[in-house]
Amino acid sequence: MTTPETAQVVRADGLDAAGPYWDGLPHNLFSSANWLRTGEVLGGTPARYSVVQREGLPSSAQVTWRSSGEMWVYNDPVALLRLGAAELESHVEKSAAAEVAELAAVVEQAAQELYPARISVLPSGYRPGLVVGSAHDIPLLLDDLEKDGDPTTAVMHVGEEDDRTVALLRERGYVGMAAAGDSVLEIDPEWGGLQDYATVERRRGKRVRQEVDAFRASGATIREVDIAALGARHAELHAAHLRRYGHDATEDSSRRLISAIQQWPAGRPLVLEIVRNGTVDGFLVAYEWGGELFASMLGISLDTPYGYFNLIYYEPVRRAVEAGLSRIHFGPGTYQAKRQRGCTVRPLTSYVRVPERWEATVARLASLLDVAYRREMGAVRG
Numbered sequence: 001m002t003t004p005e006t007a008q009v010v011r012a013d014g015l016d017a018a019g020p021y022w023d024g025l026p027h028n029l030f031s032s033a034n035w036l037r038t039g040e041v042l043g044g045t046p047a048r049y050s051v052v053q054r055e056g057l058p059s060s061a062q063v064t065w066r067s068s069g070e071m072w073v074y075n076d077p078v079a080l081l082r083l084g085a086a087e088l089e090s091h092v093e094k095s096a097a098a099e100v101a102e103l104a105a106v107v108e109q110a111a112q113e114l115y116p117a118r119i120s121v122l123p124s125g126y127r128p129g130l131v132v133g134s135a136h137d138i139p140l141l142l143d144d145l146e147k148d149g150d151p152t153t154a155v156m157h158v159g160e161e162d163d164r165t166v167a168l169l170r171e172r173g174y175v176g177m178a179a180a181g182d183s184v185l186e187i188d189p190e191w192g193g194l195q196d197y198a199t200v201e202r203r204r205g206k207r208v209r210q211e212v213d214a215f216r217a218s219g220a221t222i223r224e225v226d227i228a229a230l231g232a233r234h235a236e237l238h239a240a241h242l243r244r245y246g247h248d249a250t251e252d253s254s255r256r257l258i259s260a261i262q263q264w265p266a267g268r269p270l271v272l273e274i275v276r277n278g279t280v281d282g283f284l285v286a287y288e289w290g291g292e293l294f295a296s297m298l299g300i301s302l303d304t305p306y307g308y309f310n311l312i313y314y315e316p317v318r319r320a321v322e323a324g325l326s327r328i329h330f331g332p333g334t335y336q337a338k339r340q341r342g343c344t345v346r347p348l349t350s351y352v353r354v355p356e357r358w359e360a361t362v363a364r365l366a367s368l369l370d371v372a373y374r375r376e377m378g379a380v381r382g
Contacts, residue, residue: 007054007137009144014046021051021058026133029289030125034264036063039123041260042253043071047123050144052137060137063122063129064145068115074332075121077154077352078114080179081107081365091372100372103365110358117152120145124296126157126180126332126348128165135164142168151355157348169351175363177370178347181377183330183338187320194318197342204342211306212314218305220276222315227269230258233280237299245333257297261285267294272315274300274307282311293320293328313341335377345377 012018015036022033029035040046043065051061065071073079082104092100107114120129120141130141146153157180158165169176191197198208235254242249261269267287274282282300286293293316300308312330320328330338335345349370354362 007052007059007140009140010051010053011144012049012051015040015049018049018051018061021053021061022049024058025051025061025131027131028127029267029287029294030122030127031061031063031131032266032289035125035266036123037264038257038260038266042257043123047129050141052134052140054134058133060133060141061131062120062141062144063131064118064120065123065129066150067117067119069111071119072124074126074180075119075123075156076117077119077156077350078107078111078117078152080177080350081352081362081369082111091375092368093371096368096371100365100368103361103368106361107358107365110361114152114354114358116150117154118145118148118150119154119156121154121156126182128155128158130155130165132165138165138168142172146172146353152352154350154352156350158351160347160349166349166351172353173359174351174353175359175366176349176351177366178349178373178377179369180332180348180350180373181335181345182332182348183335183343183345185317185328185330185341185343187317187325187327189324189326191321193321194314197317197321200342204340207340208314211309215304215306215310218276218307220274220281220304220307220310222311223273223275225271225273227262227265227271227285229273230262230271230283230285234258234283234299237280237282237301238297239299240301241299254299261297270316270319272311274304274311276304276307282307284311284316286316288323288325291324291326293325295328295330309337309341339378347374347377 010021015033048064049061052059067076069079073083122129132138155169198205235251235258238254239249239251267289270286270288272284273280281304284295285297286295295312295316298312300311316328330343339345352362
């Protein structure tokens, strides 16, 4: 005689409490324990970990955070709706600009009713908070996301290939906007080195040669160091880089991030430095996981000619080819530069559900912003 399989969702606040369930799950880099510990340190609050157990064993899980507007903007759907119009001004269709601004202003006024938001997301990874071992668990995890009755719930950065999750979210009344994209370079296994990457396309080859030659002519070099070598200079470069992109960053917060990743390194860290005239002028922290390389933390001076492109693209490509890796994930932002260097941009759609009285406003604004974000990525539908 057989009995039906039983399933229950166990909640824990903070990774320490979730630990007994966490190790047996099918993880990626961004759901690994060390990555999440670093996220908790930076977020200043523990995440909620909800684990589906079947017959007493962990099957799937979800990481969620509760925001009242203090979270990183790309992990907070209400913030994206409020701020997206300004950030995307050059990508919003002219005929829609006035409507986008008007709708964003309405959402701004409604923020007190839209917060708090319960958000399914992995910190600093641009991935949903879902850790799925069985597709049958996804409805249970979405039930858990909505269980507390927060005004807004969201699942962030869902890949378009995840048909099951997308269909379930839409059935539940969630609306989506592709607010970020993962820029991915596929490594051809036939490449023997950086030169093969450069010669795939004529304009790319010319660009790579010019930028590598100018970098070397400046006297700069790139070296690999241990993650323990990161210190005050790297925090200075990281904070300055973030401020150039309009973020409210301090050297203290960058030092805390460095300390956390040194204490809990995720995957296999790769740390590269630009050195010029005896000074560290830039650095990159990337992680190898599952035969892929993920670019993560960056800080760079603008003084070294083409230092950015050599540090961020060409040296990681060279090393990935040598190591036999399958792809490099360069993450969101600066999409045009990444496409010019061979990347494909994969849109990541964030799904949000709001109180009924705001559904029409949010749905319309999300649809307009989705077009603008995709235009920015070079991934406009149709």
